[in-house]
Amino acid sequence: MKRFFGARARRVAALCAVALAACALTACAAGDEPARNLAAQTGDDATATVTFFSPMEKANPDAENTARTASDLTIAMAEEQLGVTLAYRTYTAEDYQDKTYDEVCLDRVRADQDDLYLMNPDAMVALGKEGRLADLSGLSCVQNLREVVKVANTVDGKLVGIPQEVVAYGLFVNKDIFDECKLELPNTPEEFLECCRVLKEKGYDTPLGANRWWLETFVFAQAYADMYNGGDVAAEVAALNAGEARYSDYMRPGFEFLKQLMDAGYINAENALVSEAFEGAGEGVDFMAGNTPMVMAYWGAANTDTAYGNPSFNMQVIGFPSAKGQMPVVSMTGYSVAAGAENLQGALDVMDVILSDEALKVYAETNRVISPSMNVQVDCVEPLRPLSEKVEADTYVLATNAGMDVEQWGNVCLVVRDLLGGASVDECMAKLDALQDAAAA
Structure with a gap:
């Protein structure tokens, strides 16, 4: 949903x-x-x-x-x-x-x-x-x-x-652009950054089109890849709820990654902060016109007659970069x-x-x-197959887990907006800590 x-x-x-x-x-x-x-x-x-x-x-x-x-x-x-x-x-x-x-x-x-x-x-x-x-x-x-x-x-x-x-969120990629630039689809944060570097050198001013809603998907993919793919989910959630573990420790790498993207100009933070989904520079028309190589969106956006349905190029929808490879984010x-x-x-x-x-x-x-x-089981459109295979293999992270005392989907979105607005990573982590402390109290 x-x-x-x-x-x-x-x-x-x-x-x-x-x-x-x-x-x-x-x-x-x-x-x-x-x-x-x-x-x-x-x-x-x-x-x-x-x-x-x-x-x-x-x-x-x-x-x-x-x-x-x-x-x-x-x-x-x-x-x-x-x-x-x-x-x-x-x-x-x-x-x-x-x-x-x-x-x-x-x-x-x-x-x-x-x-x-x-x-x-x-x-x-x-x-x-x-x-x-x-x-x-x-x-x-x-x-x-x-x-x-x-x-x-x-x-x-x-x-x-x-x-x-x-609902599975993924990275929508113009595979034709990647092929022209001799780039493989990225698996890890490091590979993603290298792809952005090459794309910018090739004249794509904003390699990743972003909006004010969905950049937290990058944070979740990196924060919870281990927890939901081999970890003891119940034990880790219990430790978070008890204050024995900190959400900020899980999420710091993802926020630092977004800061790198912002500082290098791989995303337009100023525009993303005020842009709605599918709108703004780097999204919507720009992606479908082949001017922006990547955007993030949800599964249904790739279906026929939807936002990114029937593109004129080879589109692939993959998971977000993480230490465990391409990672769908599920809500x-x-x-x-x-x-x-x-x-x-x-x-x-x-x-x-x-x-x-x-x-x-x-x-x-x-x-x-x-x-x-x-x-x-329902067959999906061809661009969604990479994402579908991951989900069907139970490879994903949850961005909505009602067992966590700190609501994830909405809160992390808002803290990411603080980062887009100029807050430091440390300030963002302090805000996550305050949310956790308030939930414990």
Whole structure:
């Protein structure tokens, strides 16, 4: 699943959305501060209603909708099988003005306003720790989930969210440019830096197009490559939560790497700080026109008729550089049920239908994405094969792990923005330490 943010980004999403009609994908909430860490109705003619809060637009749940998204198709399955109606309650920036989707979710769950939610990781962690989300571990669909999905969405021993897709971020490379410059695709940070050096010498002023959302993918790839690929994840997370290990020690190499890219002019930090995803110098049009050799984005951006679909050149999507080679960065946004939901059982029943293998197959085949079910496999477009092979071999790092006391996806994004704005690496590490200390307190 993907990340929802502001109005300008939703205009971009209209061009590249492959799952949720009014969702856009990014790295953290659109705010400037880091995140702190059925019963059926009675009566023979009554139809049970489950209320669903999400960024999706569907004004009338009874209306015929021939252009439903993949998510809507699975919800239609639930409506038919269970005899319920999903009543959509929709977030729009116009309705909530300066409040982000996350802030509105927090308010609505705490006030028990809805039954079912589509939720970002940081909001899920906060609400899970407050005990406001139902434990989903008893659902039938859970037995088919990939282990990574359960790890990423478990808070205090409870499975509080399940996605309809696993989102893998990767490095989108213009392979034709690399071939012309006699460059191999980079595996390690050192190889990546050398590629950037050669590309700049060959006249590519900005070898890596960047925006203000996704540069943290480079940090996660380097910080957690060992943990999620051979390490004892449970023990290392426990040490972080206890303060025996520091997030700053894990992440310093990644921040130092980004600083090198900035200082050498391989990314345009000033432009990246104010650029939305798929926009700005070095991204979007520049990448598709062959003027910028590399950008970072998520899996669905490579599909046909999306942001980087059908390029005129040979595009390859690979993992980010790490000591263990090319490393996909995985995040996920989940469906959650409010523990205080008026129609709790109905919402759980809906979850079991829309997250069944049957529904997930419909979703994955419609959107050509990675399914959270280990039983659902979908062929991907050719440029995604390198990234797909890594994920299917369980080679990746998690950027959303609900078991960590410090929310990762949003907080690290914001600290990376500090770096782009001129903060030193030491200042960024101090901010990570402060977040960890606050979580412990």
